[in-house]
Amino acid sequence: MRLVVAEDSLLLREGLVRLLEEAGFEVVGQAGDADELIRKALAHKPDVAVVDVRMPPTNTDDGLRAALEIRRQAPGVGVLVLSAYVEEAYAHELLADGAAGVGYMLKHRVADLQRFTEAVRRVGEGGSALDPEVITQLMRGNRSPDSALAKLTPRELDTLALMAEGRSNLGIAEQLVVTDRAVEKHVRSIFSKLGLDAVPEDHRRVLAVLRYLRGDSG
Amino acid sequence: MPEPGADILVVASREPVALEVWVPLEEAGHRVRTVADGLAAITELKRQLPDVVVAEWEAPGLDGRGLCEAVRGDPELRDTHVIVMTSSARAERAAEALEAGADDYLATPFEQTELLARVRAGRRTSQLRASEARLRALMANVPGAIYRCAPDREWTMELISDEIERISGHPPADFIDSAVRTFASIIHPDDRERVENAVFEACKARRPFVLEYRIQHADGDARWVLERGQLVHGTNGRTWLDGAIFDISARREAEEERRRREAEQARVAELRASRARIIEAADAARRRIERDLHDGAQQRFVAVALQLRHLLSRLQKTAPDAALLLEDALDELQRATDELRELARGIHPALLTERGLVRAVEALISRLPMAAKLHEAPKERLPQPVETALYYVIAESLTNACKHADASAVTVDIGCAQGRAWAVVADDGVGDARMTEGSGLGGLSDRVEALDGRLTVQSPPGRGTTVRAEVACD
Ligand SMILES: Nc1ncnc2c1ncn2[C@@H]1O[C@H](COP(=O)(O)OP(=O)(O)OP(=O)(O)O)[C@@H](O)[C@H]1O
Numbered sequence: 210m211r212l213v214v215a216e217d218s219l220l221l222r223e224g225l226v227r228l229l230e231e232a233g234f235e236v237v238g239q240a241g242d243a244d245e246l247i248r249k250a251l252a253h254k255p256d257v258a259v260v261d262v263r264m265p266p267t268n269t270d271d272g273l274r275a276a277l278e279i280r281r282q283a284p285g286v287g288v289l290v291l292s293a294y295v296e297e298a299y300a301h302e303l304l305a306d307g308a309a310g311v312g313y314m315l316k317h318r319v320a321d322l323q324r325f326t327e328a329v330r331r332v333g334e335g336g337s338a339l340d341p342e343v344i345t346q347l348m349r350g351n352r353s354p355d356s357a358l359a360k361l362t363p364r365e366l367d368t369l370a371l372m373a374e375g376r377s378n379l380g381i382a383e384q385l386v387v388t389d390r391a392v393e394k395h396v397r398s399i400f401s402k403l404g405l406d407a408v409p410e411d412h413r414r415v416l417a418v419l420r421y422l423r424g425d426s427g
Numbered sequence: 428m429p430e431p432g433a434d435i436l437v438v439a440s441r442e443p444v445a446l447e448v449w450v451p452l453e454e455a456g457h458r459v460r461t462v463a464d465g466l467a468a469i470t471e472l473k474r475q476l477p478d479v480v481v482a483e484w485e486a487p488g489l490d491g492r493g494l495c496e497a498v499r500g501d502p503e504l505r506d507t508h509v510i511v512m513t514s515s516a517r518a519e520r521a522a523e524a525l526e527a528g529a530d531d532y533l534a535t536p537f538e539q540t541e542l543l544a545r546v547r548a549g550r551r552t553s554q555l556r557a558s559e560a561r562l563r564a565l566m567a568n569v570p571g572a573i574y575r576c577a578p579d580r581e582w583t584m585e586l587i588s589d590e591i592e593r594i595s596g597h598p599p600a601d602f603i604d605s606a607v608r609t610f611a612s613i614i615h616p617d618d619r620e621r622v623e624n625a626v627f628e629a630c631k632a633r634r635p636f637v638l639e640y641r642i643q644h645a646d647g648d649a650r651w652v653l654e655r656g657q658l659v660h661g662t663n664g665r666t667w668l669d670g671a672i673f674d675i676s677a678r679r680e681a682e683e684e685r686r687r688r689e690a691e692q693a694r695v696a697e698l699r700a701s702r703a704r705i706i707e708a709a710d711a712a713r714r715r716i717e718r719d720l721h722d723g724a725q726q727r728f729v730a731v732a733l734q735l736r737h738l739l740s741r742l743q744k745t746a747p748d749a750a751l752l753l754e755d756a757l758d759e760l761q762r763a764t765d766e767l768r769e770l771a772r773g774i775h776p777a778l779l780t781e782r783g784l785v786r787a788v789e790a791l792i793s794r795l796p797m798a799a800k801l802h803e804a805p806k807e808r809l810p811q812p813v814e815t816a817l818y819y820v821i822a823e824s825l826t827n828a829c830k831h832a833d834a835s836a837v838t839v840d841i842g843c844a845q846g847r848a849w850a851v852v853a854d855d856g857v858g859d860a861r862m863t864e865g866s867g868l869g870g871l872s873d874r875v876e877a878l879d880g881r882l883t884v885q886s887p888p889g890r891g892t893t894v895r896a897e898v899a900c901d
């Protein structure tokens with residue numbers, strides 16, 4: 210899997226690259242600011258661009274803006290955005306066009322090697338990887354009682370939250386310590402309650418997650 | 428030079444006499460009315476005052492004496508010029524007539540030229556009297572003290588109107604001929620030299636002068652007056668100063684008051700501006716600290732964690748005991764990173780600068796351990812100092828609602844209209860909150876006031892707490 214890594218702190222970038230290479234990824238380009246990132250991402254068309262939010266030139270949200278730009282110009286390139294803080298507002302911006310190939314994680318999660326490399330891989334395969342903290346925030350924001358989500362049982366909500374993290378049914382089953390058949394049952398129920406029965410499976414998952422993340426009342 | 432005709436009232440009981448007076452006067456261009464006796468004359472005078480009255484001394488009914496006495500006794504008629512016709516055969520009549528109040532007399536028989544000359548002179552006198560009356564009326568009615576004085580250092584008054592008593596507390600008679608005091612003596616000592624010099628210079632240059640200075644009122648207080656005056660040259664080589672003095676204490680006080688108010692406003696504005704600068708500087712420092720933490724310590728922590736993970740993966744094969752220890756250390760490092768992150772966020776929420784107040788407040792609400800709702804929020808971004816101030820008010824109020832209120836719901840409203848921006852945080856909790864110096868809420872009122880704003884807390888016991896901050900926003 211081919212990656213571009215954008216991170217302005219040299220120390221951290223070196224660490225990330227080494228870690229990713231050891232985990233078997235091929236890092237085809239490195240960038241220290243937003244412009245370099247866009248250039249290299251569009252040139253290399255990697256499977257995933259791993260992007261730090263705060264980067265030069267303005268050191269605010271340049272990385273995020275660059276990630277959005279890359280998604281617009283090269284929808285096939287997955288983006289995994291890393292940030293010292295995760296913000297619901299940024300999550301909404303990133304997910305505006307769908308959760309496929311999008312990841313948004315707290316930066317310090319990279320120290321959890323397995324989790325991090327898993328996230329990179331999921332995004333590269335067109336899935337999504339959202340930090341549990343993003344999920345918690347979004348869940349809090351979605352407590353409005355008229356939401357279709359209000360019809361979900363707590364167990365279904367847990368399942369949906371894990372789906373939003375980008376996990377497979379098997380992954381969810383492990384996490385919830387239930388059988389994968391039980392998870393499948395929950396997932397079907399979720400699709401039906403959200404009115405997604407008719408949609409193809411892959412798409413359905415993404416739509417359910419999106420609806421969940423946005424707190425749609427429909 | 429022919430003068431315009433005068434209005435003349437002739438009082439004559441006998442036809443020939445009337446004709447003898449009337450005809451030449453009309454021929455000379457005067458307008459003549461005639462009446463037959465004194466009573467009719469009084470009625471006619473009251474109807475319209477003539478310039479001159481020519482009356483027979485001896486007449487039936489009200490005679491010349493009666494007419495003169497009636498005219499002089501009536502304030503409205505008093506200034507009428509009366510010429511009495513007396514017989515030249517009885518010279519004592521002339522003295523009697525003048526005694527009774529006549530202005531002049533004509534001895535009969537008389538020449539036409541004499542009649543005309545007396546009437547002309549009479550008319551001039553009556554015009555002079557009228558203008559004097561007007562002057563007197565003016566002096567009495569003008570809202571200032573009119574004066575005429577000698578151009579000397581004492582301001583020796585020849586005349587000064589009654590208004591001076593209201594202005595200075597001293598009766599006008601005191602100043603006439605400096606009988607009791609000189610006018611110079613009531614000019615405030617600090618202003619005396621300035622006034623003297625200004626008047627002297629103006630007189631020398633033959634210019635009118637306008638001065639504002641203080642006088643000392645009889646009650647001991649100083650009063651501000653405005654004086655306009657001018658050196659006047661009389662026909663006989665005499666000179667004097669004519670002018671008017673007005674009391675402007677009220678205006679001066681109002682000006683003084685306005686100046687004081689403006690100075691005070693300027694001071695308050697400066698205070699506010701300097702407070703705003705201090706807060707702005709502090710905010711800038713907070714943004715810098717957050718950035719330093721983010722780019723420095725936080726990055727380093729992550730980098731160190733990465734390296735330690737590498738080490739861990741090796742140790743797990745070679746020295747499992749050490750690996751366990753390292754894992755603990757990594758957990759600790761994780762907690763430190765979390766704490767540092769929350770600390771940095773508390774120092775300055777980056778989202779506030781990057782996405783604005785509304786997003787920052789939404790993020791705040793989503794991290795809150797209780798249900799909160801953002802009702803209204805402006806679509807546009809507000810100026811940075813406004814967003815920052817409102818953010819901290821909302822953040823503190825939400826924290827308070829969670830900490831103290833025991834509320835089931837809290838709402839936030841943000842608004843902006845007509846040069847004002849506001850934030851309202853309301854909970855339905857226990858109420859009875861107090862804004863105390865130095866604590867969370869009290870500390871924010873400085874921030875709000877620096878933006879020409881107000882922070883109010885309504886918190887009746889048992890009926891929830893509403894915190895409202897309103898600031899200028901343009
Ligand atoms: N929403 C509220 N409901 C009920 N009581 C409140 C509320 N907000 C504040 N109070 C009361 O008013 C007091 C003053 O609040 P303030 O925020 O100034 O200080 P604090 O919260 O006690 O301290 P700090 O904010 O410095 O940590 C609080 O101690 C609390 O008793």
Ligand SMILES: [Mg+2]
Binds near residue numbers: 823826866868
């Ligand atoms: Mg407080």
